């Protein structure tokens with residue numbers, strides 16, 4: 001007898017766990033991510049990397065540890081918690097797409113590194129609000145990396161006169177696991193105890209682990225970091241933000257989490273709406289009882305997501321049910337488990353949670369003027385209701401939830417300046433540039449980092465890392481490749497940055513060949529270079545030309561260095577100043593032990 005032609009019942013898919021790594025600028029997130037990637041063994045890990053700076057340095061620092069560059073999706077020059085919120089959905093979709101087009105490719109877990117200025121709340125919210133994401137991915141845990149040396153300063157910075165808080169506080173508050181990093185920089189037990197108290201004052205339940213992520217022996221074990229199922233909506237609702245899952249229908253004008261005023265319909269709000277685009281889809285379709293039951297029963301899984309988007313509605317509803325259920329479920333068990341540092345369950349059952357969540361997702365917002373409809377909710381610019389397509393038909397009358405707008409932050413004066421320069425840097429000048437800059441501005445420059453090519457060091461590629469006044473620079477894991485363009489890239493992130501001065505200063509650091517007849521020497525004591533004209537005997541401290549290096553600062557968007565910088569070499573112009581000539585002793589000293597560069 002022929003088998004009946006019956007379509008197999010839709011089975012709930014197992015969801016790929018996602019770990020969010022958060023923590024203030026320079027705390028050690030990328031160091032942690034690199035450790036995870038190096039120690040991942042046979043597990044397939046995809047990375048979503050979000051960088052605030054105008055030049056993406058982390059992409060380069062992380063890529064070396066990935067087996068394939070396809071495992072990395074970068075979200076650049078913005079923050080996933082506000083301006084790039086919509087892009088989170090796209091990033092997850094991209095990971096799925098890459099799995100589909102590469103048969104056999106497995107993604108067992110995803111690690112999302114946020115910017116150091118991100119509020120993790122809206123990112124976490126996306127896992128519950130967007131059915132497309134919720135059907136495929138589950139939030140495994142939020143790990144916050146804390147810089148033991150600077151935490152107190154960052155928390156203090158966050159105390160604004162109006163009593164509002166900053167991202168450093170939010171990051172700690174939302175963490176399931178807190179890695180107290182850089183304990184090597186806080187040797188004094190009393191100072192460390194102060195830092196621990198400051199953390200506990202914000203988050204009483206997260207496990208705190210002291211570590212030194214840049215030292216192999218001082219890192220937390222891998223099994224503490226991934227697949228730990230620590231995230232609990234209950235804890236968030238009870239202990240941090242009772243309105244975590246709320247809509248924000250009452251706000252006409254709000255601020256994004258970086259303090260930028262946002263009018264309804266402007267980019268910031270669209271970004272917010274985007275992250276939760278699928279909400280209406282899930283809300284419109286709703287789970288069947290069976291799907292809800294399946295979702296409640298489904299165990300967390302570490303297997304790959306895989307599969308196409310068609311079953312998103314059913315599966316989305318399933319996860320959404322799980323999320324909503326947890327939101328309303330009895331919590332004492334979770335709280336107890338979390339206080340002891342163990343995983344709480346994320347899938348407690350409570351059927352009232354579903355309707356509660358769906359109610360919050362209903363609203364009405366017309367599409368913006370000039371709106372271009374997308375093919376589906378991932379494409380739609382404004383997440384308008386016409387674009388919520390389920391089973392080929394638009395879903396009318398449903399609207400994504402509007403994430404409660406944050407009004408607690410003031411980072412309006414924080415910006416990033418990215419600078420790129422082709423060629424090589426003059427080591428001495430660059431050191432002086434950084435020294436002068438940090439002696440004046442270390443408090444306001446939260447973070448600087450760069451990839452450098454330094455004159456006199458062959459193919460060694462240097463990585464330069466700065467957190468306030470703590471600066472280190474050393475060789476990158478890989479040298480410059482023979483066919484790689486030598487482009488120096490640096491980025492500064494901080495408060496009240498003077499873009500013009502930073503660019504002009506950097507310009508003077510670029511190595512430019514000396515005009516004919518001139519040689520460079522170094523003062524033995526200070527290592528300061530000076531210049532001697534071997535024909536005329538003229539000597540001076542300043543370079544005998546204007547360093548007309550081609551330095552380009554990015555203009556608000558992350559750009560490819562090769563597209564920005566002109567290729568042809570310009571001739572240096574002459575500029576001499578004998579008024580700044582070095583002393584006779586300096587020249588004599590140099591002559592006895594010249595360092596030609």
Ligand SMILES: Nc1nc2c(ncn2[C@@H]2O[C@H](COP(=O)(O)OP(=O)(O)OP(=O)(O)O)[C@@H](O)[C@H]2O)c(=O)[nH]1
Pocket residue numbers: 023024025026027028029030031032058115116181182183184185211212213214215447465466467472
């Ligand atoms: N002393 C010390 N330095 C560390 C430790 N862990 C990381 N670092 C250094 O801290 C600097 C910043 O580390 P990253 O991992 O880039 O920090 P991040 O949080 O990713 O920085 P952003 O992405 O810019 O916010 C680097 O120079 C690291 O080598 C540590 O345990 N001790």
